[in-house]
Amino acid sequence: MGNALFSPDEQKTFDTKLAELLSHYPDDRKSAAMLPALRLLQELKGWLPPDGMELVARRLEVTPARAYEVATFYVMFHTKKPGKYTVDVCTNLSCALWGAEDLLAHLEQKLQLKSGEMNDTFFLRETECLASCGTAPCLQINEDHHENLTRKKVDEIFSRLP
Amino acid sequence: MFTTPFEKIITRAWGKPGSHSLETYQAAGGYQALEKALEMAPAQVIDEVKKSNLRGRGGAGFPTGMKWSFVPKDNPKPKYLCVNGDESEPGTFKDRYILEHDPHMMLEGIAITCYALDAHVCYVYLRGEFKHQAERTQAAIDEAYKAGIFGKKVLGRDFSLDCYLVRGAGAYICGEETALLESVEGKKGWPRLKPPFPAVVGLFGAPTVVNNVETLASVPHIFQRGAGWYAGLGTDKSGGTRLVCLSGTVKKPGVYEVPLNLTVKDLIFKPEYGNGLPAGRKVKAVIPGGSSAPVLTADELDVALEFEALKTKQTMAGSGGVVVMDESACMVRCLWRVARFYAEESCGQCTPCREGTPWQTRLLRKIEEGRGTHEDLETLVHVASSIAPYPPIGLGNTICALGDAAALPTHSFFQKFKDEFIAHVEQKKCPLGDKPWGAFQDAYNKGLPQ
Incomplete structure (x- = not known):
């Protein structure tokens, strides 16, 4: 699914930056990176496509529902593609x-x-x-x-x- | 007190070229306070902060040293410091400028605080909308790592400290300290039930101190100049200077660093501060401490902008946001704007707030649009009372203070400007017609007044 979501360059940026973000938190608290990881996804795609949120959830080892919950709570996250x-x-x-x-x-x-x-x-x-x-x-x-x-x-x- | 002559400390470098850089900060003596603090035992550092009478600048005004001393010494878990830079209380805009003009002052405060608490990780939580401020802060953090201020050995000592920036994503509630912790943990910002307080069970279940940006920026001065010097700037119960944010119908809105005995009146009228209202305008109402603080009338302005003094007027110093409304502004419409904000920002966890805040908003809109009845006025007070009673008796009927923040303006506006509310009902319209915004109604259309 990752391939369809990101171009190879985007994938590389996502992987590198996510690894950096995860280094900020204790090893057993990967899910703490949820806000910065969603922000990273939105910076790359302009919004939070469902398969992107699922990818973030998988990488942070939580259910997709957790990513949706956070994405819909904060107004700066776009779960629908906004205008430019x-x-x-x-x-x-x-x-x-x-x-x-x-x-x-x-x-x-x-x-x-x-x-x-x-x-x-x-x-x-x-x-x-x-x-x-x-x-x-x-x-x-x-x-x-x-x-x-x-x-x-x-x-x-x-x-x-x- | 006031034994120390007033001088600007937090804002001393604002507006000077390069004030945000490490070089400029160090040239002005920056990070010497950290050197001094590192020479002391951590317990001594906490004692100094207690002696300085520093109180939290985020809103509640809790004594900072006491907050630090609640962190248990024998807890085997790591300890954390979280910086509250989720500045979003309407009327408040001071942390924005600290981060923009002098982020190192806060970073030095962070290093001293972490040393005192034996915390080795700090998360700086900034509201998501602070893009420029986040860039400035991150650049300053990077500089501090490079200079050996953060990292494995803080200033060469056997003390390690990592500092990470976390950006929020648009939620007022995350300024509430336990909601902030939830957000740093990567969750939606739902405040936690207290106790346990964060000092015992905070971030990742570990002892945590949450301090405001301005609070931390105040810390270095206590060590640079001495706790007694710092305490002497303020009252017996509250040390230092204070940043106040002046907005609304005044000639010179902005952030001012002031002594704690400055009155609301002087802030509005003195030429070095607000410089009064535009010609022909008079003050009708003033919110003294962010939109959650009960409103003051024009007769109540001879009060110092200080925690204890404002308490005597049944309001609060809060976050330092002073909003001035002039005689030509409609109180119902002003309150509607405020109520609407809390309805938007209620996190939805507690029923009185989740249901009550939109209800207040609907009623206020109805009254403002001339469709309100006398019964609506009663309902409005009833709804506000169900969220939090007035006068306040501690926390209202909700887990966090957002409920109180939403109810207190309603109670105070209605109590102090009752006639105006009744006039809306009896005239079946806003008495100010289509110009409910007072002096600067046309400022936006015609260009700013000089």
Whole structure:
């Protein structure tokens, strides 16, 4: 199954990096590497395909259910293939006081998506507080952080996306 | 106390070029504190931290030295240190900058702490969204290994220490220390029942200390300058300086390092801090310690941003997140935003929180949209009380404090701004119409105010 999931290069990266990750934990606690291993899989594939999660589970010597459980608990893990860019908009109190609701409405219109929806290019969603309240409002695009946003700045950021 | 003149210690290098590098940190005396600590016996190191009156900066304010002393000496299992860098309490954004500007200060604190605890492995858990901060921290860890600070022989001594970075994946609950341990163990972040406390049964079933990033960054100063010096910066019960995160409707939001006797009012209005509100605006409400902390009204701001002082106002210093709301912000809508967050982030383990947090959110939305009834107001208080009673009497009806964190804002907003809630019901709309966000409603559209 590994062959179908990864290209030879990806397989090599996965194996090398997973071995490094496992060295961080006691020998009888391989499953502790679950979060970093899933992150590694997602970095390689852009999401967590079911056969990938099964592979991670096998390598960490736990049942696939354990990998699914973790993957579905944490919002940064994608068990469905997202658009190319995941756009996480903070709409918590400090950001909302600085116009985050307007920012989200603008993005919904701009991307033609409702919060929580995705297409091939974008996955737009509201996210938990991003710990950037002093530079509100803020958002992240595939984990790249953008802050002190204005409508103009948002338009610029999106026009520069490759 | 306040016998030591105030100076910036945690933030001293922020903004200076290369502040995050080992070279710059060492040039400013970095890792000398570790040298000093390694000359002492581990028990002596713990005693010094006790004398310094350092209290945890993650939210609960527990005395750090005491926490360390709970780790049993005779337990045959390995001991662990876990760093809590899962900074996600709304209104809090200080650890972000420590990791960005001065990660070595935290790493030195880690080395001293591990020596005191006889721990040989440390996991630094950072929230998943901190990409840049994780890169900075990993680079600093790599530098420390290269310089012989981490590794088989810490600074040439017969003490080995490994330090690993673990990145979360988006879950507020993992900031709760036992949920964090579960997450480091590769599981979903469900808090554990306590006791046993982590000091006895923690990571991998072994004795573990969990400390916040700022707490650990404070540790080197205790050894560099002396426990008495550090204690003298603060009150009788709480040593050192404190990072506070100011956000919301102020002219100069940001992280400020302040003495512990600074009042909420001075933080908001003094030119070196928040510099007041935009012209024509007045404070309506202030959250003093992250969104879990009960809200203060404009009349209650003459209180120091300190654990004991804020307790007298039935609120808490928490994580240092101060959020200012001005008179033109709708309290129902503010509370709805906060409630919504806790509903999203409830882990689902305990029924009162799992069911109560979305229920609060639905009721608040209904009230804000003008569809609420007087009965809904009663239900709102009832639901919040079922999660955690108010005033708080210790932990509410849930395993961890997320339940309390979700209920306390509801209780306090409703109690202190009752008229506004009733106005929503009686006018069948938000009295502020389509502009519920106050002063900076248009900031985003028109560009930032100068």
